[in-house]
Amino acid sequence: MRDYQVVVYGAYGYTGSLIVEQCKTRNLRVLLAGRNAGKLKQQSDATGLDFEAADINDHTALCALLKKAQLVIHCGGPFQFTARQMTEACLETGTSYTDITG
Numbered sequence: 731m732r733d734y735q736v737v738v739y740g741a742y743g744y745t746g747s748l749i750v751e752q753c754k755t756r757n758l759r760v761l762l763a764g765r766n767a768g769k770l771k772q773q774s775d776a777t778g779l780d781f782e783a784a785d786i787n788d789h790t791a792l793c794a795l796l797k798k799a800q801l802v803i804h805c806g807g808p809f810q811f812t813a814r815q816m817t818e819a820c821l822e823t824g825t826s827y828t829d830i831t832g
Contacts, residue, residue: 732797732798732799732800733759733761733798733799734759734760734761734780734798734799734800735758735759735760735799735800735801736753736758736759736760736761736799736800736801736802736803737760737761737763737795737796737798737799737801737802737803737825738750738753738760738761738762738763738802738803738805739763739764739784739786739795739802739803739804739805739806739816740763740764740804740805740806740807741762741763741764741770741773741781741805742762742764742766742769742770742772742773743764743805743806745805745830746764746803746805746806747773749803749805749830750762750773750777750779754777754779760779760780761779761780761781761782761795761798761799762774762777762779762780762781762782763781763782763783763784763795763802764783764784764806765783765784765785765786765806766783767781767783770782770783782795782798786806786812786815786816787815789815789818789819792815792816792819793819793822793823796819796820796823796825797823797825799825800825800826801825801826801827801828802816802820802825802826802827802828803828803829803830804816804827804828804829804830805829805830807830807831809829809831813829813831816829
């Protein structure tokens with residue numbers, strides 16, 4: 731069983747932070763994620779949610795992160811540079827994927 735329902739990757743960006751707030755109002759178990767540990771820590775302090783930093787280009791770290799949740803909401807663009815890494819890690823870990831590209 732996975733500890734979290736949702737990983738929000740790019741959680742501290744504008745859209746990511748809006749998604750995090752919506753997840754909180756729905757009482758979802760959320761893990762804040764992205765590459766900047768300092769920004770994640772600030773957001774964690776403000777929201778009370780757990781966080782984990784992982785670089786999108788570190789496949790091992792990304793897979794370890796994704797194994798902790800059922801779904802990732804990918805907010806860390808530009809997606810032309812990040813979507814492939816995230817989708818490959820999701821396929822490897824069996825994590826559901828959605829993003830904000832519309």
